[in-house]
Amino acid sequence: MKVSNLLGKAKGSALLLLGTASVVVSMDANAIPVFARQTGFKCVACHVGGMYPQLTSLGRMFKLTGYTMGNRPNLTDLEVQNDYPPVAVMVQGARQYYNNTSTQGLPGHGQGVPSSSMNVQVVSFFAGGKITDNVGAFMQWTGQKYDNTQTGSQAGWNAAAIDNTEFRYADRTVTPTTDTVVGAYVNNRATMSDVWNNMGPWQSGWINYFNSGNAQAPTTFLMGETTQHTAVGAGAYIFQNKTWYGELAVYKSPTHGPLSALTAGAPPSNAAAGSNGTVIDPTPYLRLAYNKEWGPHNFEFGLHGMMAYAHGSGLLGSTGPSDYSQPVSTYRDVGFDSQYQYVLDPHYFSAHARITREYMNNAGPGVFANYSNLTPVNATDNLTETYVDAIYVYQAKYGAQLSYQNVTGSNDVGLYSMAVNGAGGLTGNPNWSAWTPHVFYAPWQNVRIGYMYTFYTQMGGVTSGNNNLVFNGTKFSPANFNTSMLYIGFVY
Amino acid sequence: MKNIKTILTLSAMSLALGACSTGLDKSRNLGNPNVTGNTLAQQVCSVCHGGIGNDVNGNSVNPRYPKLAGQQKEYLVAEMNEFHNHTRKDPMAQAMMWGIARNFTPKQIDELANFYSNQKPIPDSGQKAALVAEGDKIFHEGVLDKGVPACMGCHGANAEGNGPIPRLASQHADYIYKQLSVFNTDEVYTEGKENVPDSDLERPQGAVMEGIAHGLTEQQRRAMGAYLSSLH
Numbered sequence: 001m002k003v004s005n006l007l008g009k010a011k012g013s014a015l016l017l018l019g020t021a022s023v024v025v026s027m028d029a030n031a032i033p034v035f036a037r038q039t040g041f042k043c044v045a046c047h048v049g050g051m052y053p054q055l056t057s058l059g060r061m062f063k064l065t066g067y068t069m070g071n072r073p074n075l076t077d078l079e080v081q082n083d084y085p086p087v088a089v090m091v092q093g094a095r096q097y098y099n100n101t102s103t104q105g106l107p108g109h110g111q112g113v114p115s116s117s118m119n120v121q122v123v124s125f126f127a128g129g130k131i132t133d134n135v136g137a138f139m140q141w142t143g144q145k146y147d148n149t150q151t152g153s154q155a156g157w158n159a160a161a162i163d164n165t166e167f168r169y170a171d172r173t174v175t176p177t178t179d180t181v182v183g184a185y186v187n188n189r190a191t192m193s194d195v196w197n198n199m200g201p202w203q204s205g206w207i208n209y210f211n212s213g214n215a216q217a218p219t220t221f222l223m224g225e226t227t228q229h230t231a232v233g234a235g236a237y238i239f240q241n242k243t244w245y246g247e248l249a250v251y252k253s254p255t256h257g258p259l260s261a262l263t264a265g266a267p268p269s270n271a272a273a274g275s276n277g278t279v280i281d282p283t284p285y286l287r288l289a290y291n292k293e294w295g296p297h298n299f300e301f302g303l304h305g306m307m308a309y310a311h312g313s314g315l316l317g318s319t320g321p322s323d324y325s326q327p328v329s330t331y332r333d334v335g336f337d338s339q340y341q342y343v344l345d346p347h348y349f350s351a352h353a354r355i356t357r358e359y360m361n362n363a364g365p366g367v368f369a370n371y372s373n374l375t376p377v378n379a380t381d382n383l384t385e386t387y388v389d390a391i392y393v394y395q396a397k398y399g400a401q402l403s404y405q406n407v408t409g410s411n412d413v414g415l416y417s418m419a420v421n422g423a424g425g426l427t428g429n430p431n432w433s434a435w436t437p438h439v440f441y442a443p444w445q446n447v448r449i450g451y452m453y454t455f456y457t458q459m460g461g462v463t464s465g466n467n468n469l470v471f472n473g474t475k476f477s478p479a480n481f482n483t484s485m486l487y488i489g490f491v492y
Numbered sequence: 493m494k495n496i497k498t499i500l501t502l503s504a505m506s507l508a509l510g511a512c513s514t515g516l517d518k519s520r521n522l523g524n525p526n527v528t529g530n531t532l533a534q535q536v537c538s539v540c541h542g543g544i545g546n547d548v549n550g551n552s553v554n555p556r557y558p559k560l561a562g563q564q565k566e567y568l569v570a571e572m573n574e575f576h577n578h579t580r581k582d583p584m585a586q587a588m589m590w591g592i593a594r595n596f597t598p599k600q601i602d603e604l605a606n607f608y609s610n611q612k613p614i615p616d617s618g619q620k621a622a623l624v625a626e627g628d629k630i631f632h633e634g635v636l637d638k639g640v641p642a643c644m645g646c647h648g649a650n651a652e653g654n655g656p657i658p659r660l661a662s663q664h665a666d667y668i669y670k671q672l673s674v675f676n677t678d679e680v681y682t683e684g685k686e687n688v689p690d691s692d693l694e695r696p697q698g699a700v701m702e703g704i705a706h707g708l709t710e711q712q713r714r715a716m717g718a719y720l721s722s723l724h
Contacts, residue, residue, distance in 0.1 A: 039592075040590055041591045042588070045591075058540055069522070069539070071523030132520070133516070172518065172520075174534040293553045294553065295554065296556065296666075344555060345670075408702055465621065
């Protein structure tokens with residue numbers, strides 16, 4: 001390649017990324033965020049009932065072919081074929097309502113987040129899309145007003161950090177009898193590559209929801225927030241005849257070098273902000289799936305798994321994040337996931353079910369070190385996580401959703417600090433479950449107004465109400481964690 | 493400052509990745525006039541208009557997307573131009589085909605139309621017999637008291653179409669139903685008005701279909717879909 005071409009590409013890439021300022025230029029009323037501008041599609045083409053981030057079969061193919069369908073700025077000649085800037089912004093304003101008047105001393109939300117006023121809580125910038133005929137990117141940068149992890153404090157906007165970010169290379173070969181997509185990616189979160197909305201970042205609870213139960217409701221290592229954006233993974237996949245899908249990746253926390261850009265701003269590099277980021281040694285991630293389309297229906301059934309090696313936090317009394325000098329605990333997560341969709345305007349329906357089982361091997365001997373600055377008492381622990389949801393959208397305008405989450409696992413008083421009233425001492429029971437009904441309305445395709453309510457029916461293994469849970473001497477019931485949120489989301 | 497460094501690093505990574513790229517024959521670039529119609533059919537159109545197993549043959553799986561296989565070439569050319577020029581503007585055309593056709597060149601349109609008109613259409617199965625019989629009757633006889641002529645008069649004895657008149661045989665029932673509803677919407681809009689500009693209509697080239705669709709009841713439109721989708 002000629003040097004001038006290279007320079008052209010460099011300039012083009014910089015334009016691609018720094019074009020944020022040009023977002024103010026007038027745009028086609030149809031085209032909202034990055035990929036819509038690139039393809040000229042409306043949201044309903046790729047998202048079920050326009051309800052991002054739920055992908056239709058087209059949306060899946062768009063992602064699996066590396067975000068490369070459509071127009072792009074012509075980087076080689078700097079002759080721009082796509083006069084729409086490849087950037088977008090998302091703003092979420094919300095008001096939370098907490099039921100936890102008696103949770104003084106309990107780490108979690110509802111203390112730092114005021115439940116009194118509607119305010120702007122999350123701002124994300126997106127960039128990316130088609131770079132060449134085979135390479136595309138999805139980049140997100142998010143700032144939020146409150147801390148979404150477990151401290152319950154106001155994070156302040158200074159915690160802005162890189163969010164889900166991915167580069168993909170894909171090649172699709174179509175013959176009269178076969179259709180094969182092979183691809184590779186580099187990204188900063190395991191499960192980000194998911195195209196069936198069964199996993200952490202893309203399942204329907206994706207909206208930023210500063211829920212007062214988060215801190216006390218454990219999740220598996222794979223789906224949890226602690227590994228978000230602190231590791232970089234490289235993976236490869238194949239999608240054969242729109243039927244068989246296989247994927248293998250390896251994640252690791254980068255210490256330096258260009259790949260560490262993918263974790264910029266994320267813990268532990270911003271450990272000062274109090275987040276408990278996690279460093280991991282090379283960790284394989286695997287996904288296999290069967291996909292079937294017939295008429296307006298689409299069905300998927302798959303397996304997922306990750307074998308994570310996470311370093312512990314600075315031990316006992318230290319508040320530092322996990323670091324390389326600490327011993328390594330193992331988290332083996334395996335599970336099933338399934339999706340059903342019906343997409344035929346004006347009716348859109350999708351449902352998901354996932355069960356993930358986690359086997360923890362806590363580092364020892366002697367003191368067991370956990371990645372989140374806790375010291376488990378057992379050498380091994382386990383957790384089983386269940387997630388089920390169903391969504392119906394009418395005319396891409398009116399939607400309703402119900403989701404259910406349940407976690408059960410072995411007791412460990414070092415990890416789970418709830419006690420049962422009258423029983424004396426901690427029980428260390430991780431079990432919890434919650435229902436979340438959610439209704440929303442999209443007057444325009446880029447504005448969504450919604451209301452969701454999370455009912456906790458079990459917390460710390462306790463199902464009945466009546467102040468049966470004890471934490472730090474304060475009594476409460478699972479319902480005290482109930483949270484609801486009124487939000488308005490806007491993308492441009 | 494740190495953010496700028498990150499952005500520059502990410503830019504450099506985009507650049508490095510950008511260097512590896514295969515040729516135009518597998519491109520999904522809708523803005524490059526050098527990509528051929530056949531390549532676009534395989535890499536782009538097949539995602540919606542294709543079918544599993546024989547993925548480029550224009551027999552879509554989801555009825556949201558019309559079948560293109562065996563469609564009249566002249567009609568395909570006309571529709572692609574209409575999407576490109578934004579004259580066909582029913583909601584689904586706007587949601588998807590406007591973007592697809594944004595930078596079509598006449599050469600690409602010709603190649604695409606050639607490609608799809610030469611594919612073999614495959615009918616759907618599982619229609620209700622009563623609906624099929626009702627559609628069969630209307631197709632051959634029309635609905636005289638409503639002023640609806642026999643469809644076969646224009647669309648051909650086997651609904652194979654003719655030049656600018658589309659093939660309807662094997663087309664998805666839901667798509668037939670929806671297009672009849674689009675023509676009906678235009679008729680309702682036009683009724684009692686004079687000199688309605690084409691730009692107000694969702695399918696301005698479908699003037700002959702407006703009155704026909706309006707003469708059919710909801711159920712009869714469903715029946716036409718059931719019958720036509722079963723035809724070879």
